[in-house]
Amino acid sequence: MNTKITKPKTLKRIDNTEFRIVWQDDHTSQYDLSYLRALCPCAECCKLRNDGQDVHSLFSNIGIGNIDKIHSAGIQAVDVQLVGRYAIRFHWSDGHRSGIYDFKFLRSICPTEKNKANSEEPGNICS
């Protein structure tokens, strides 16, 4: 697999609503912060999206669930931090900060690449 597609060249919070990643293969992904918040990969949010299923079952391949269950309208990122070399963590304006968004995951949820055949199944995103 081409690792350039899961390694960012630049990461940028554009304004209070948008976050942009330019990847090493020169693809640009632009995300609504509310979209990223709704897809938070932490166990708590996975549980919410998946109708309160047992946390252990979230490690199986059941997809990302219903993102409308996370109320994220108007959410802002208070802070964004790098986690090692593989992920970023957002500190959201609702106080939530447990989600670690690894770059593979971020690439797989890129709004402009949703229908790409080789995108990874987002089933194992829950941490």
Ligand SMILES: [Zn+2]
């Ligand atoms: Zn979360």
